[in-house]
Structure formats: C-alpha cells, structure tokens
Amino acid sequence: MVKFFKYLLATFAGGLVAAFFLVLIFIGILSVIASSSDKETKIEENTLLVLNLEGPIFDRIVENPFEDALAELSGSPSPEGLNRILANIEKAKRDENISGIVLETGLLTTGYATIEEIRDALIDFKSTGKFVYSFAPIYTQKGYYLASVCDKLYLNPGGMVELNGLYAERTFYKGTLDKLGVEMQIVKHGKFKSAVEPFMLDEMSEPARLQTEVYLNSMWDHVKEKIAESRGVEVALVDEVADQMPMLRDPQLLLENQLIDGLKYKDEFLEELKELTDTDSDDDLSAVKSSKYAKVYVPKETKGFTREKIAVVYAQGGIDDGSGKGIVSEDLSKTIRKARRDSSVKAIVLRVNSPGGSALGSEIIWREVQLASEVKPLIVSMGDVAASGGYYISCAADKILAGPTTLTGSIGIFGMIPNVEGLTDKIGLSFDGVKTNKFSDMPSLTRPFTKDEKDIMQAYIEHGYDIFIGRCADGRDTSKDAIDEVGQGRVWSGANAKEINLVDEFGGLNKAIEAAKEAAGLEKYRILELPEIEDPVQAFIKGLSGEAKMFIGKSIMGDEYKHLEVLESLKSGAQIQARLPYHITVR
Missing domain, CATH: 3.90.226.10 (2-enoyl-CoA Hydratase; Chain A, domain 1)
Incomplete structure (x- = not known):
C-alpha cells in the first residue's frame, strides 16, 4: 500500500510539473504575440529589406501568431509564404525608403521552381537600380542558386558552397516488407508509374531510371544556365567547377572562377552595406524583416477602389x-x-x-x-x-x-x-469467416x-x-x-x-x-x-496533437521520420492513387 501511494504521489507531482511547464510555455507564447502586435510598421529612409528564407516556404503564408511565437521561442526560422515574398519584393521596388534587399538564404531548402519565382522577382527589382546583396557562411546548392542573381554574393573566408549538380534518391521498402512477411499487391497502368516501385522492387526499374535521368538533366541544364547568365560566365565552367566538389576545396576556387564576388567576414559585409546606405560606421543599419515589412503601407500606382x-x-x-x-x-x-x-x-x-x-x-x-x-x-x-x-x-x-x-x-x-x-x-x-457472395x-x-x-x-x-x-x-x-x-x-x-x-x-x-x-x-x-x-486560435488548438506527434517523431528519428510518414500515408490514404512517386528528393 505504501508503494502504491508513493507511485500515486510521484505521478501527481509529475503531472503538476508538466502542467507548470505548459503554463510557462503558453505565457511565453502570449508575451511574444503581445510584443509583435499587429501595428502598421513604419520605416526610415535608406532601410534594407532582409529576406531570411532559410525556413520552410509555402505557396501562401497563413498569419499565425502562435506558430511565429513558437518559432521565435525555439530559435527556428519562421515559415514564409511565396505570396508574401513576391508581394514584399514588388512593394520594395516602389518604396522610396528601401535602398536594397539583403538575402539570408545560405541554408535554403525549398524547391527549385519556387526559387525561380523569387529569382525573377529579384531581377525585376534590380531593374530600378536598387541593389541585392547576399552573405552567408555556408550556401546549400539551392541557396547559392538564388543568391547567384545578386549584385554581390559574399562568402565567409572559411565557408563552403555546395555546388555539385543534382541528385534524386528514392527509398525502397521491399526488403523490409519481405522480412516482415508483408506482400504489397499492386495494380497499375503505365510503365513509368514508379510510385509503387519502393514496395515491389529493391532498386529503380529501367523506365523509372530513364525518366529520372531525363527530368533531372533538364532541371540541371536550366539551373546551370541561369547561374552562368547571372554570374557572367560560360555554362561549361559551372559544370567544370561542380565536378571539382568546391564545397570541400579552398573557396578561392569559386572566387577565381567568378562564382562569388568576395570572401568577407560578417563585420566587413555590414560595413559595405553601411557605405551603400550612407550609414555612419558607429550606427546600426536600418533594416526590416519580411514579416514586419508586410505591414508597411506603400501606395500603388493605380488609385481608387475596384470591385473586380x-x-x-x-x-x-x-x-x-x-x-x-x-x-x-x-x-x-x-x-x-x-x-x-x-x-x-x-x-x-x-x-x-x-x-x-x-x-x-x-x-x-x-x-x-x-x-x-x-x-x-x-x-x-x-x-x-x-x-x-x-x-x-x-x-x-x-x-x-x-x-x-x-x-x-x-x-x-x-x-x-x-x-x-x-x-x-x-x-x-x-482468420476464418463466412460470406454470402x-x-x-x-x-x-x-x-x-x-x-x-x-x-x-x-x-x-x-x-x-x-x-x-x-x-x-x-x-x-x-x-x-x-x-x-x-x-x-x-x-x-x-x-x-x-x-x-x-x-x-x-x-x-x-x-x-x-x-x-x-x-x-x-x-x-x-x-x-x-x-x-x-481563425489562428482554432487552427493552433486543432493542430496541437498533429504537431506534437510530428515533433516527437522527428526528435526521435530525425530525417528518417519521412519513412514513417510514407507508411502512415498507406494506412490513411485512398487505395486508388494518382500520385507522384513517393518522396522524390532532388538536391
């Protein structure tokens, strides 16, 4: 009986501690929301628009103060929306108080088509004579692809740039299923319909390999052509450098081949921005991040209300x-x-x-x-x-x-x-049963x-x-x-x-x-x-269980959590699918 009460007391105490921490987290979220209230942001002359694109980028940003507060408390990048990025770039183009854009895209992970849209918007922005600069200690290949459109692209002297071509990988589950004694019964139409292959083969079929080679080379041809165009070099040079694995070489290789504009430390980069914006060396730069700039009002050229x-x-x-x-x-x-x-x-x-x-x-x-x-x-x-x-x-x-x-x-x-x-x-x-038909x-x-x-x-x-x-x-x-x-x-x-x-x-x-x-x-x-x-409050409450499940899964399994998501989709999805091959990872 004594042990029973000891366990009961321990459980009760544990619940109180958990509740206490939940209350602290909730108070922290509320304080962050309160500090970032929905006031219209006003900016000064010679302000820089800072685009931090290292978090997830969705087609549409949903203003959710709870999600932003959680990101700020955890130190992780807030989600961004392509719609807001494009709108902010277009607005900054018209805004007399914006001198230029600074990209923070070193660890960019979004898709290449999304990057293409942002690149095009930045090219249009530069047509006004305003500048776009980028600095990072490390650039992923996607981060470099976006930054290559900048007027100046700087790298930390001890930094790295991933530029080694595209790679598409798929994970195959047949061997695991065989060991478990599970057979996937598959019906399909189309010799290229390779979404089912991870469950029936140990490697890509020849048609699947062929189609992947075709679209992957098509994507790489486009990426390297755009890099070459932006950097003023030959396309063949991009391939030549990529084949040398510049990520693990002296950054001078990139500088000598004009794929970056310089090797600078952060303080040197900031000093150059101060010169560009006529900011005194002892003063801080005037800068505004994307989420804040979305609340800045800049009149459009067309005036008047329209119903259409x-x-x-x-x-x-x-x-x-x-x-x-x-x-x-x-x-x-x-x-x-x-x-x-x-x-x-x-x-x-x-x-x-x-x-x-x-x-x-x-x-x-x-x-x-x-x-x-x-x-x-x-x-x-x-x-x-x-x-x-x-x-x-x-x-x-x-x-x-x-x-x-x-x-x-x-x-x-x-x-x-x-x-x-x-x-x-x-x-x-x-199993045994009875059926009528x-x-x-x-x-x-x-x-x-x-x-x-x-x-x-x-x-x-x-x-x-x-x-x-x-x-x-x-x-x-x-x-x-x-x-x-x-x-x-x-x-x-x-x-x-x-x-x-x-x-x-x-x-x-x-x-x-x-x-x-x-x-x-x-x-x-x-x-x-x-x-x-x-409503963000309803969405936050509704998503708590799902977010908690994902957080725990990713905490335990890391990147391998994606395999669990594939198996989960089999359980919850429709049996007849019109779907792309599962989890094509292009990097």
Whole structure:
C-alpha cells in the first residue's frame, strides 16, 4: 500500500510539473504575440529589406501568431509564404525608403521552381537600380542558386558552397516488407508509374531510371544556365567547377572562377552595406524583416477602389491523403465553386503544388475546375510539383503555366493493398469467416488476391486511366493516344512538359495573375486569396496533437521520420492513387 501511494504521489507531482511547464510555455507564447502586435510598421529612409528564407516556404503564408511565437521561442526560422515574398519584393521596388534587399538564404531548402519565382522577382527589382546583396557562411546548392542573381554574393573566408549538380534518391521498402512477411499487391497502368516501385522492387526499374535521368538533366541544364547568365560566365565552367566538389576545396576556387564576388567576414559585409546606405560606421543599419515589412503601407500606382477581383485559389499538398494537412477534395471543390459563382470574381488563378493523391478526389476537383473554366478565365500556376493528381486537377484550365524545373506529368494511376498473411503466420494468427457472395470479403488484407479479384482490380485501374487521359485530352485539345504517348505515369520537368504540350508557358504566380488579367480584360483588380483563412486560435488548438506527434517523431528519428510518414500515408490514404512517386528528393 505504501508503494502504491508513493507511485500515486510521484505521478501527481509529475503531472503538476508538466502542467507548470505548459503554463510557462503558453505565457511565453502570449508575451511574444503581445510584443509583435499587429501595428502598421513604419520605416526610415535608406532601410534594407532582409529576406531570411532559410525556413520552410509555402505557396501562401497563413498569419499565425502562435506558430511565429513558437518559432521565435525555439530559435527556428519562421515559415514564409511565396505570396508574401513576391508581394514584399514588388512593394520594395516602389518604396522610396528601401535602398536594397539583403538575402539570408545560405541554408535554403525549398524547391527549385519556387526559387525561380523569387529569382525573377529579384531581377525585376534590380531593374530600378536598387541593389541585392547576399552573405552567408555556408550556401546549400539551392541557396547559392538564388543568391547567384545578386549584385554581390559574399562568402565567409572559411565557408563552403555546395555546388555539385543534382541528385534524386528514392527509398525502397521491399526488403523490409519481405522480412516482415508483408506482400504489397499492386495494380497499375503505365510503365513509368514508379510510385509503387519502393514496395515491389529493391532498386529503380529501367523506365523509372530513364525518366529520372531525363527530368533531372533538364532541371540541371536550366539551373546551370541561369547561374552562368547571372554570374557572367560560360555554362561549361559551372559544370567544370561542380565536378571539382568546391564545397570541400579552398573557396578561392569559386572566387577565381567568378562564382562569388568576395570572401568577407560578417563585420566587413555590414560595413559595405553601411557605405551603400550612407550609414555612419558607429550606427546600426536600418533594416526590416519580411514579416514586419508586410505591414508597411506603400501606395500603388493605380488609385481608387475596384470591385473586380482575380481569385487566387491555393491547392497545396497531397489530395485526400488522410492527414488533413493537404488538399481535401470536397473543401477545395467548394472553394472553386464559390469563386465561380461570385460575380465580382472575373478570373481565377489555381495555384497547384501537389504530388497528387486520391484518384476520386482528383476527379471531384477536376469537375469544379472544368465548370469554372466554362464561365470565366481560369489559369493554372504550377509550383515545385504538379504531377499525377496535381496534373489531373490542372488539365481543364484555359492555360497552364509552370517553371522549367517544375515536376509535372505522371499521368497514370495505381492501387496498392497489402497482404499480411506472411506476417500473421509468423506470429501465429489465423482468420476464418463466412460470406454470402463471391466477393464479400474483397479486399482482404490477410490473403492474396484470387485471379478474378486481380482481374477486377486491373480492369478498374484501366478504366480510371482511360478517364484520366480523356480529361487531359479534352483539356489540352488533343487525342487520348497523344496523351497516352506522353503519359504512362511518366514524370516530366516543366521544360520537357512545354515541349510536349502539357503546359503552355513558363512563368510563376505573378505571370499567371497577369495572364488572368489579360484574359478577363481587366484594367484594375484586387486579389482575393482563397480558401479563407481559418481563425489562428482554432487552427493552433486543432493542430496541437498533429504537431506534437510530428515533433516527437522527428526528435526521435530525425530525417528518417519521412519513412514513417510514407507508411502512415498507406494506412490513411485512398487505395486508388494518382500520385507522384513517393518522396522524390532532388538536391
């Protein structure tokens, strides 16, 4: 009895301590929120706009004081939104108080298509005569790619630059599943539909390797051409330096080949900025970060109120993937329907950044895209990836814009149902039951498909693929045969996709909005971003369990947590998928 009360007291004390720390954390969050209240920010003359892009970059930033406060308390970079980055760069271009932009992008990790949009905006910014500078002790290859557009690109004398070409890697689970006694029963259409390969092979198939080589080389050709153009060197030089692994060599190699402008310490870099902004050496630079600058008001050239709007609808993440964090087909369909029926919305831009997901969910969204495109201009803007289901929901648009490094295509579908009979035999489990009809127990996870069941599943996949290529053929004004020829589940880069008529033009979100403006014949317009933002307090409370689960998982497993997410998606996702191969990592 004494031990019981000792344990009870210890448990109670532990609960009190945990509650105490939770209260402290909550108070800390509230204090940070209070200190960063939503007041309009005012800036001085000769101010620098500082873009710290080392955190995650989403297509759309959702102003969430809780998330920002947690990031500030933990010391991690706050999430940023491409929409806010582009808007701030455009505003800084007009702002007489902004002298230039300073990039903090050394550890940039976002996708190449997103980087391309920011690069283009910075090039446009420089056309005003204002400067863009960058400094970092370490540049990832993506960080360097963005910084290469700067007027001056500096590296710490003891720093490193990762510039060694692109590499795409996939993880294969078949060996693990074999040891567990789990067989993935797979039905698919398309020899390039490699999303299922991690569960049925130990390495890439030849078609998968071929398609990866094609789109990866296409992406690298574009990246090195843009680096060469920005740095004023030959394309061959970029390859030559990349083959020397400059990250592990003396930085003088980069300086001698004009790939950086100098080796400086941070204090030297700051002194140069002070000279550029006429700041006294003993004074601090006047600088404003992106989140603060978003609250700065700078009058636009066009004055007056206009009722006419262009709706920008964001579709980011997996389609009906079960996590609730990606695209929910019913919700997105409702949002597109709302924009279609709103008489003040004269055109729609659908921003797609999705690897696909549920085939049924993709069909549901496609229908609303098609209906909307019949009554008003609808332009698709593809982000880093708009493949498989992501392409499905795009194909009915009047015009599709993508970046040269966007991953798209992957027109195909597949289905996977595990058979755990081998595992249950190992642990001594057996199953028995009674059924009234031939297929009453289909699909079963505890036995393999019968021939009839497999034939039914294959016919269902073939029917789904036929619908998919039919949607694409109608949207692209071509034949099913023509789509099938470039389909079969094959992934293409944006540059490849333009050549085979899967996209119409190169360009990012800003260019898509301009295309929508022209198509609708608008002189003046306002941007309406959809879906409407959820209340941050409700979103914070709703996301606590998911965030806690992710935090614990990443704390224990680190980068390997992504494999657990793959297995989790199998449990929660739809069985029939129009999805890009799982977790293509391009770096």
